[in-house]
Amino acid sequence: xxxxxxxxxxxxxxxxxxxxxxxxxxxxxxxxxxxxxxxxxxxxxxxxxxxxxxx
Amino acid sequence: xxxxxxxxxxxxxxxxxxxxxxxxxxxxxxxxxxxxxxxxxxxxxxxxxxxxxxxxxxxxxxxxxxxxxxxxxxxxxxxxxxxxxxxxxxxxxxxxxxxxxxxxxxxxxxxxxxxxxxxxxxxxxxxxxxxxxxxxxxxxxxxxxxxxxxxxxxxxxxxxxxxxxxxxxxxxxxxxxxxxxxxxxxxxxxxxxxxxxxxxxxxxxxxxxxxxxxxxxxxxxxxxxxxxxxxxxxxxxxxxxxxxxxxxxxxxxxxx
Amino acid sequence: xxxxxxxxxxxxxxxxxxxxxxxxxxxxxxxxxxxxxxxxxxxxxxxxxxxxxxxxxxxxxxxxxxxxxxxxxxxxxxxxxxxxxxxxxxxxxxxxxxxxxxxxxxxxxxxxxxxxxxxxxxxxxxxxxxxxxxxxxxxxxxxxxxxxxxxxxxxxxxxxxxxxxxxxxxxxxxxxxxxxxxxxxxxxxxxxxxxxxxxxxxxxxxxxxxxxxxxxxxxxxxx
Numbered sequence: 001x002x003x004x005x006x007x008x009x010x011x012x013x014x015x016x017x018x019x020x021x022x023x024x025x026x027x028x029x030x031x032x033x034x035x036x037x038x039x040x041x042x043x044x045x046x047x048x049x050x051x052x053x054x055x
Numbered sequence: 056x057x058x059x060x061x062x063x064x065x066x067x068x069x070x071x072x073x074x075x076x077x078x079x080x081x082x083x084x085x086x087x088x089x090x091x092x093x094x095x096x097x098x099x100x101x102x103x104x105x106x107x108x109x110x111x112x113x114x115x116x117x118x119x120x121x122x123x124x125x126x127x128x129x130x131x132x133x134x135x136x137x138x139x140x141x142x143x144x145x146x147x148x149x150x151x152x153x154x155x156x157x158x159x160x161x162x163x164x165x166x167x168x169x170x171x172x173x174x175x176x177x178x179x180x181x182x183x184x185x186x187x188x189x190x191x192x193x194x195x196x197x198x199x200x201x202x203x204x205x206x207x208x209x210x211x212x213x214x215x216x217x218x219x220x221x222x223x224x225x226x227x228x229x230x231x232x233x234x235x236x237x238x239x240x241x242x243x244x245x246x247x248x249x250x251x252x253x254x255x256x257x258x259x260x261x262x263x264x265x266x267x268x269x270x271x272x273x274x275x276x277x278x279x280x281x282x283x284x285x286x287x288x289x290x291x292x293x294x295x296x297x298x299x300x301x302x303x304x305x306x307x308x309x310x311x
Numbered sequence: 312x313x314x315x316x317x318x319x320x321x322x323x324x325x326x327x328x329x330x331x332x333x334x335x336x337x338x339x340x341x342x343x344x345x346x347x348x349x350x351x352x353x354x355x356x357x358x359x360x361x362x363x364x365x366x367x368x369x370x371x372x373x374x375x376x377x378x379x380x381x382x383x384x385x386x387x388x389x390x391x392x393x394x395x396x397x398x399x400x401x402x403x404x405x406x407x408x409x410x411x412x413x414x415x416x417x418x419x420x421x422x423x424x425x426x427x428x429x430x431x432x433x434x435x436x437x438x439x440x441x442x443x444x445x446x447x448x449x450x451x452x453x454x455x456x457x458x459x460x461x462x463x464x465x466x467x468x469x470x471x472x473x474x475x476x477x478x479x480x481x482x483x484x485x486x487x488x489x490x491x492x493x494x495x496x497x498x499x500x501x502x503x504x505x506x507x508x509x510x511x512x513x514x515x516x517x518x519x520x521x522x523x524x525x526x527x528x529x530x531x532x533x534x
Binding site: 193196197199200203204207208213216217220221224225227228231232234235236239240241242 | 459463464467468469473476477479480481483484487488491495502505506509513520524527528531532
């Protein structure tokens with residue numbers, strides 16, 4: 001397809017858009033994962049404190 | 056009459072607000088980016104004409120220029136929040152500055168990468184010490200410096216304030232640095248290097264660039280707010296409202 | 312006020328004189344770095360003449376940065392710095408005094424040793440003269456801007472590397488125009504004037520602004 005080959009410059013064009021995709025999607029995925037980690041960690045702390053008695 | 060917006064200056068109030076705003080920004084971002092990409096690939100000529108003829112690879116411009124603009128804009132935003140934090144001593148402002156920095160760094164890196172990939176077919180080399188790209192590289196160092204300084208300091212208060220001061224000093228120096236790179240020979244430098252005037256760019260191309268920029272901007276709002284919520288949870292972890300959130304949202308989101 | 316400036320200046324100089332090795336290490340680092348380049352790049356006269364200005368300035372940047380850690384470190388460790396924050400004296404003035412002392416010990420020697428370096432790189436006499444002048448104007452700027460970085464990274468582990476990361480981008484204008492001045496002097500000495508004017512402008516503005524920023528940074532780091 002002509003679209004895919006981009007006049008023969010496919011490597012550069014898709015290399016650029018590809019990196020954009022990787023970075024932008026990667027950032028979001030990373031943030032989601034970060035959130036889950038925080039929630040899990042705080043959750044664990046909460047349960048520990050709960051069983052040890054609240055001050 | 057107390058300003059009603061000030062109630063959002065407390066992390067506890069801002070957290071749920073941010074939560075409601077994030078999906079909205081995702082929708083806007085996705086919509087704008089898709090529109091921009093469609094327009095950029097299918098409504099624009101196959102060759103960039105005019106004084107600077109380029110073939111299909113010029114389409115990298117739809118990522119490169121918006122990313123570069125975002126990288127610069129986000130730095131200004133970051134400094135804005137840093138300054139507000141220093142002046143008003145509000146915790147949330149510093150958290151905002153911290154939340155913006157990584158996204159800014161990502162866009163800077165993207166601008167550099169796409170700049171190199173654009174340079175290769177058009178100039179013949181990936182890196183040419185072109186003033187604009189070199190300035191972008193320095194901007195990247197400024198972002199990294201901010202992030203590095205903040206993570207090197209254990210005391211949160213000191214970290215926030217030190218990084219804020221660094222960002223402000225950086226912003227003050229940025230014009231000087233950019234100028235010295237653009238104009239290394241004061242004897243014979245044209246006042247500003249040739250701005251390929253936005254007016255001269257073909258309508259459809261300009262439109263796509265602007266749409267993509269807006270899309271990236273919406274994206275930055277979304278990621279910044281997501282990151283901010285994480286920062287708030289971490290820093291305010293002792294507060295009762297956070298415990299509630301961890302209990303309820305944790306149960307929802309951590310389902311296997 | 313002039314009295315306290317003088318007091319701090321002389322005190323710092325005296326303290327440094329007792330640890331003379333500190334001063335000399337900066338100087339020797341500079342000379343070593345400058346001497347290494349020809350070994351790596353080749354000793355061809357033309358190449359060296361082209362490289363000379365840039366190399367000298369990069370070496371000056373690096374040497375200046377190495378020395379910066381010591382600007383506040385000693386006073387921080389023994390509590391003198393906290394005392395300075397508590398006095399009624401304007402902190403920027405005290406900072407300026409310390410920076411001037413620091414420059415006299417680490418920047419000025421570079422200016423004085425420039426002719427030697429110039430000879431190593433086969434620079435003309437005019438070029439060497441311009442280089443000394445440019446270094447004279449530029450090295451204080453390096454110390455002044457560096458002081459901000461030193462104040463921000465006070466007491467941090469990995470301070471030196473972090474300091475470099477923060478400060479080197481800010482050094483770029485001085486590097487560009489400082490090296491540029493020397494390069495241009497090889498062609499036409501009169502053309503160096505705008506460069507030197509720019510460097511002087513940098514010096515004047517940093518003399519006023521940098522101590523303010525550095526004091527703010529000190530307060531942030533210590534309080």
